Amino acid sequence: MVANALDVYGKEAKDAGFKDINDRVAKAVNPLKEAGIISGKTATEFKPDANITRGEMAIIVAKAYGLKAVADVKNPFKDATGIYTDAVLALYSNKVASGTTADMFGTTSEITRGQFAIFLYNVERLPEDPDTEAPVITLTGDAKVAVDFGSSYVDAGVTVKDNKDKQVDVKTEIKDAAGKVITNIDTKVTGTYTITYTAKDSAGNEAKPVVREVTVKAPLVAEVQSASAINAKEIKVTFNKEVNEASAINEGNYTLKLNGTTLVASALVGTSGEKGTLSEDGRSVTFQLVTPLANADKYAVHVSDGVVTTDYQKINKYIGNEQTFSDNVAPTLLGAKVVAGSGSNKKVQLTFSEPVAPTASGFSVKVDGVTVPGNFTASSVTGVYTLTSADISATNDYFSNGDHEVVVYNATDVLALNPNVTSVSTTKYTVSADVTAPVVSKVEAVNSRSFRVVFSEALSVPPTVTVKKGNYTFPVGTGAGQVEVAEDPNVLNSYIVSVKEDVSGALNPLYAGSETSSSLSVNVKNYKDNANLLGQPVDTSVTLSADTLTPAVTNTNLNSITGSTLNLKFNGPLDGTATDNSKIIVRDKDGVVLNGASVSVDGTNKSILHINLATSTPSYSVANEPYSVEFKAGAVKFAKDTAAGSYSVNTNVNTAFLTSVVSTSNSTPVVEKTAAIITTNTVALDGKITINYGENMDSSAKDLTNYKIDGVALPSGTTIDFVGGKQIVVITLPTGTYSKTQDAKLTISTNVKNAVGSRVVVNAQTKAPVEKLLTFTDNVSPELTSAIYEKATSTSTTTRKIKLTFSENLDAITSDAATIADFKVVVNGNTATISNLAKDSTNAKFVYVTLADDVNIAQNSTISVVPEGPSNAVINVKDVAGNKLKVGSVVASTSEVDTTPVVVTP
Numbered sequence: 001m002v003a004n005a006l007d008v009y010g011k012e013a014k015d016a017g018f019k020d021i022n023d024r025v026a027k028a029v030n031p032l033k034e035a036g037i038i039s040g041k042t043a044t045e046f047k048p049d050a051n052i053t054r055g056e057m058a059i060i061v062a063k064a065y066g067l068k069a070v071a072d073v074k075n076p077f078k079d080a081t082g083i084y085t086d087a088v089l090a091l092y093s094n095k096v097a098s099g100t101t102a103d104m105f106g107t108t109s110e111i112t113r114g115q116f117a118i119f120l121y122n123v124e125r126l127p128e129d130p131d132t133e134a135p136v137i138t139l140t141g142d143a144k145v146a147v148d149f150g151s152s153y154v155d156a157g158v159t160v161k162d163n164k165d166k167q168v169d170v171k172t173e174i175k176d177a178a179g180k181v182i183t184n185i186d187t188k189v190t191g192t193y194t195i196t197y198t199a200k201d202s203a204g205n206e207a208k209p210v211v212r213e214v215t216v217k218a219p220l221v222a223e224v225q226s227a228s229a230i231n232a233k234e235i236k237v238t239f240n241k242e243v244n245e246a247s248a249i250n251e252g253n254y255t256l257k258l259n260g261t262t263l264v265a266s267a268l269v270g271t272s273g274e275k276g277t278l279s280e281d282g283r284s285v286t287f288q289l290v291t292p293l294a295n296a297d298k299y300a301v302h303v304s305d306g307v308v309t310t311d312y313q314k315i316n317k318y319i320g321n322e323q324t325f326s327d328n329v330a331p332t333l334l335g336a337k338v339v340a341g342s343g344s345n346k347k348v349q350l351t352f353s354e355p356v357a358p359t360a361s362g363f364s365v366k367v368d369g370v371t372v373p374g375n376f377t378a379s380s381v382t383g384v385y386t387l388t389s390a391d392i393s394a395t396n397d398y399f400s401n402g403d404h405e406v407v408v409y410n411a412t413d414v415l416a417l418n419p420n421v422t423s424v425s426t427t428k429y430t431v432s433a434d435v436t437a438p439v440v441s442k443v444e445a446v447n448s449r450s451f452r453v454v455f456s457e458a459l460s461v462p463p464t465v466t467v468k469k470g471n472y473t474f475p476v477g478t479g480a481g482q483v484e485v486a487e488d489p490n491v492l493n494s495y496i497v498s499v500k501e502d503v504s505g506a507l508n509p510l511y512a513g514s515e516t517s518s519s520l521s522v523n524v525k526n527y528k529d530n531a532n533l534l535g536q537p538v539d540t541s542v543t544l545s546a547d548t549l550t551p552a553v554t555n556t557n558l559n560s561i562t563g564s565t566l567n568l569k570f571n572g573p574l575d576g577t578a579t580d581n582s583k584i585i586v587r588d589k590d591g592v593v594l595n596g597a598s599v600s601v602d603g604t605n606k607s608i609l610h611i612n613l614a615t616s617t618p619s620y621s622v623a624n625e626p627y628s629v630e631f632k633a634g635a636v637k638f639a640k641d642t643a644a645g646s647y648s649v650n651t652n653v654n655t656a657f658l659t660s661v662v663s664t665s666n667s668t669p670v671v672e673k674t675a676a677i678i679t680t681n682t683v684a685l686d687g688k689i690t691i692n693y694g695e696n697m698d699s700s701a702k703d704l705t706n707y708k709i710d711g712v713a714l715p716s717g718t719t720i721d722f723v724g725g726k727q728i729v730v731i732t733l734p735t736g737t738y739s740k741t742q743d744a745k746l747t748i749s750t751n752v753k754n755a756v757g758s759r760v761v762v763n764a765q766t767k768a769p770v771e772k773l774l775t776f777t778d779n780v781s782p783e784l785t786s787a788i789y790e791k792a793t794s795t796s797t798t799t800r801k802i803k804l805t806f807s808e809n810l811d812a813i814t815s816d817a818a819t820i821a822d823f824k825v826v827v828n829g830n831t832a833t834i835s836n837l838a839k840d841s842t843n844a845k846f847v848y849v850t851l852a853d854d855v856n857i858a859q860n861s862t863i864s865v866v867p868e869g870p871s872n873a874v875i876n877v878k879d880v881a882g883n884k885l886k887v888g889s890v891v892a893s894t895s896e897v898d899t900t901p902v903v904v905t906p
Helices: 002-006 023-034 054-065 082-093 113-124 153-157 170-178
Strands: 136-139 159-161 191-198 210-216 224-229 234-239 254-258 284-288 298-303 333-340 346-352 364-367 386-388 402-412 421-431 440-447 450-455 459-461 464-469 483-487 494-499 517-525 538-545 560-562 565-569 584-587 598-601 608-612 627-631 657-661 670-672 688-692 707-709 719-722 728-732 742-748 759-761 770-776 784-791 798-806 823-827 830-832 834-839 846-856 861-865 888-897
Touching (some): 054 113, 346 402, 440 538, 450 517, 464 483, 565 627, 565 657, 798 888, 830 846
Antiparallel strands (some): 136 191, 224 234, 254 298, 333 346, 517 538, 565 608, 584 627, 598 608, 627 657, 707 742, 742 770, 823 830, 823 861, 834 846, 861 888
């Protein structure tokens, strides 16, 4: 930020005189100190490890950008005094920053990353001329074809560059500048457009126009960007869009393969159904392994389309490649600090670059040369790599004011075999007296009867909270109509204040008569931090809104099917005792009503309603998906929620609605099948190969391009069909595919999918295809290729014997009438009578035909294979594989002397 504003980096700067910064930090700090932007905590100490407050950041931003307060601005903040006043008012009046409450800027509160980002964004968006008002948008040229900046195109990456080639957030800028989104003409239009901003000063004079170039891209398809092990203990899946937390942290939507084995849910750390941890930006989920990986372990991660985005768009199924885990980097000690222990005790906490085993051989920690006693404990929080000591008396020298040197021996990562070890690591931490009292950072509504009070730091003494509606003060307690204050288990440094359910007939209920909102006055006082510093009392207000929410399915993409049970995700916990089954009607895809289904609310997650169709008539069948579920008015009812952080007495019933359920939302990316699904072992003469997938398949299962034999596409003329449903396909190879019996491998492509879209593989980790070595029988019919007269001597002019040659060896031949009928001999238009057939004993390709009468060899004879029909019931002559003779004919026009005696074989 500062570099962009002042361009101070790269310039020579004098030594700022800070003794506690290294050369790397000095390169950044010295020029900023010389420019008057920052200062040290003291004249000689910069305190590089100390955290920065909102007030200090306000001073830096104001100095860096030369911001001044707008004339006559009033100071609304009680804590914007002394050195903070000018800077805070400059940011406030220029709309760069607001307060943490209406009357507190939070000058002594540590700034969060989000607040810091807002500071930067707002200050960069200030107009170049501070005297101009908010610009007014005018459209020129191509900008008149409209762009809807409120649509999903923003998520796709609407990029805007100004006349200085600076990228801007067009959605926010346009809304802030014009108070509305550009008129939408066609949200389907993509391309590059020009928008011209014109501004006027207070006198009405137009300032120099600012031109923005807008590029609109097609919406992003929601998908997984990556999935891999980030260390031996954690698997991280990253998405290209923000994902719905409930679906993303559910381990049931993931498949993890390790060394060929699918890991079961118990192999992951955490609570069933929510073992993942969603990142702050909502775009990645991390899972912890119970047993860490070892180097050379092979793993693969698959993600189902049960994960949905925050707007309930399904994530494309992801089938991760097999990866080999490798970690040869020893852990790095990133820092150390003091944290609160039990009671008045304190602890030393170390932070590392990856998970570290506290019980590893030789592990120990020294502070100021003294070994820290007791055992260290590793954090169980995903993504937090800390080791924390046992309780140590707060009076120990470890916690005295000043710098403390830390030495760590044998920091060992959690690799399953041969872990990496850092022999010696060093760092330091600084203890300084806490002189900053806690402040109220924020007061916000949680639901219709609760609000949250957030503090700047942890409290040792909880606050006293007084809640008033008008002149009425709600009593404090845990009973009806009273106010209860409880530490919020979900948000750091905060407390939930709940106004309990009204007393029947109370004169001062939270919502009286037809009121739909309740404005409350809130006083917060008597709160202390761990240094026993008392916070300043705060008077503020909060408005709660009455419950109008009724039970409804959150989104159909969050519905799922497990076995024969429909799982419906509602927008709040349901009262399982108030479900009216008669008002819940389930229909299959054809509209058939299923009677007798059992309905129940999940015992753990009461926002899920189960409908078990195993007991219904007809019962559940995947072939009958999708199912529709009709909820008539009053079918389900919200349950009271008395838990801290979510207290609610909303018991509204549902209005009528309809939802649908299909198992694709919970299907896995791949489904493992063995070679046994190819039920054919030997492909017979009919060329049929049967594959029984065991479940309904989609059209890809009967796509011939998804099958290969020995890596080659199936021959032309091959057919494929579903048989008896969509579970079995039969491939039929054409006659003449194999001229000899042989083994060949049939491969089923991994593009073949079942009815719910899961790809068929033999191994989910390697994603290898299903294959099987089959025996393919010779299915080429033997063919008569030539015929020649066999004569007794070279001078013979007649013969009764004709030698036939075939394309391959023939099976045994019997000289009976049925077999003789396979052949016909015609001499000059006359049919000759065949008296005998005989196969050559030494060459199975030769057959001798003996005629009843002599023929003159000067005349040609036509020898034909007679087709099956009236004159030949069945072709009996076959090859050794059983293929019948191919119909055809040859001509005998030449002769040879028969010198070898013929041995006739049956």
